[in-house]
Amino acid sequence: MHASIRWALAATLLTACNQHPNTGSAGTDTSGTSAVSQEVHGGDMFYASDTLPAASSPGMLIGLTLHATGDAELSTDYLNYFPEIIEAGPWLQHGDTISMVLKTVDVAQASPDTMVFLRRQHTLHYLGKGYGTLGLVLHEQRKPDAHPRVLVMWVHPQKTTCTDRKGQQRECLQVAFSKVPPDAQTHWQPLPEEIRKFTFVPGHLQQVKVLRTPRHSQLADSHDYSYELLAVLSNH
Structure with a gap:
């Protein structure tokens, strides 16, 4: 999706993940923090790309949330029937540079990916490769509310054990x-x-089309969605 780049702050990030990025150690420049973002998101900042070209989909949208807690969340949406790819991890600001170490959520063996951005007023410019000749530029804006979305998924022939939104263990589908x-x-x-x-x-591999509906306008995790069947596309 994007190429990892090594940078000297990567090691620092792993030890600073619990440190508020805007009240960090001496030398951290917070003068560029947007007052609009502070008021709208209570300290969180949101940035998004324009629609980018993608080889296997109608396009690609990148969204980046920098939480005041020091956690970052990068969302990659290929504008198709598959859900967004979410990566999360700590972020740190040093002068005009913002860096983060991210891992893909819900992927057990995901490798950490270091991303570094240069901040210019209300934009973030990615200092790596992997986004074509124009690169990746994210623009600061109000974070949009979540909306219903049609997804296509495979359902495994066997169930597994998971934790529901009440924190209880139960059988659940594998998708x-x-x-x-x-x-x-x-x-x-x-x-x-x-x-x-x-x-x-049980024993049948099914491909289904579902409507995924957010329970809240601002999502916290996968438990904030409900799902409803629209069609069974295949049944083996």
Whole structure:
């Protein structure tokens, strides 16, 4: 998705993840923090790209949330029937440079990816490669509310154990988002929510189209969605 680049602050990030980025150690420049972002998000800042070209989808949108707690969340949306790819990890500001170490959420063996941005007023300019000749520029803006979205997913023939939004262990579906069903078990992920109107058939691999609806306008995690079956596309 984007190339990892090594930078001297990467090691510092791992020890500073619990440090508020705007009240850090001496030498941290916070003068560029937007007053609009502070008022709207209570200290959080949100940046987004324009629609970028993508080889296998209609386009790609990148969104970056810098939480006042020192955590960053990068969302990559390919504008298709698959959900956004979410990466999360600590971020740190040093002068006009913002860096972060991110790992893909819900991927057990994901490798850390270091990203470094140069801040210029209300934009962030990525200092790495992987986004074409124009590179990646994120613009500061108000974070949009979450909206319903149609997704296509595979449902594994067997259920697994997961933790629901009440914190209780129970059986749940295993799902995957890909054009073909994955071969490796590590590519399946538990779905902590039921799919309304869907009938699970043990031993059957099913591909389904669902409506994913946010329970709140601002999402915290995967438990903030509900799912409803729209169609069964295949049943093996």
